[in-house]
Amino acid sequence: MNQIPSLIAVFAYISLLTVGGGMAAYPEMQTLTVHVHNWLTDAQLVHFYSIGQMAPGPNMNMVAAVGEFVAGPLGALAVLLAFYAPTGLLTLGVGRLWTRLANWPWRDSIQHGLAPVALGLMLAGAITFGKTSLDFGKVAGELVQFNIIAAVIAAAMLALVLRTKINPALLILACGIVGAIAFRSP
Template sequence: MSGTDLLQLFLHFLSLSLLAIGGALGTSPEMNRYLVDQRGWMTDAQFTDAIALAHAAPGPNILFVTLLGWQAAGAPGALAATAGILLPSSVLCFFGNRWRAANASGRLVRSIRRGLSPIAIGLTLAAGWIISVANNVDWKLWALSVAAFGFFLFSRRNPLWLIATGALAGALGVV
């Protein structure tokens, strides 16, 4: 990968940083479009594997961005993607939290919080859709995804039950 490609990777992730309302996973559909469809630096399977591996590992969920950069361009790509996604949002959070603390009871603070919540939920649902479409290659996996979505929508149980159920289904050869 050339230096120009690394710069473009950095700038693309830099632009996504301020759109990552509710976390970087919300911007994963755009990351998928850029890395898989537009640039061809990885496949859909590699993309979703990087997300799954990062979320299975201990640590912050932002690790998937580092793995995507690594998959695209090795260590320089990992650094470019991680720095790009972290820099703008970190600076905004630093100054935004200082402002919020000074105006905690203000009407504008409450309005911003209420306005950003549906955006974060929508971005997270879009990310879930992209990951499901890329991985669900037969009806059993689609059924498992629908059941998991229903579980989250209608249950207040610990999500670890879903992981255990998925592991059991895989061990028994159901999926």
């Protein structure tokens, strides 16, 4: 069962959609990794993305965890190369061209035009993500209770990130502790 060629194809494709950040590509990543290839569940993908927020460096290094989970260390390496190499080469090439196009009037049009589109795609990704992260599925009878606690944690996090200067990675760690207490099985 060699999944590595499919992993490479999926993550190379996803990387091209990360305009303005990784969240823009999240709905497509969910479709391909969960629904098309059945590599993991919605909740597991959310877990990997969330754990990735506590790691240093680019927040999409979580793709390495997905690669490892699906196909071992070689899977992680393959996914990392697939995710970073194509856009990296594109950035290198277009970056050089872009610098020389400083006085080309359409350059500003593209930058201004892409900004709200990228932001909209990010919001779409956030909504897709939230549908999984705030809804734990069919845990008979306890669904509503779980949803409310998760939503309260999310709202508290939102407020703390916007209102304080506490490092978000530490806050997420704290959310893990709160979760371990609040969501523990009786």
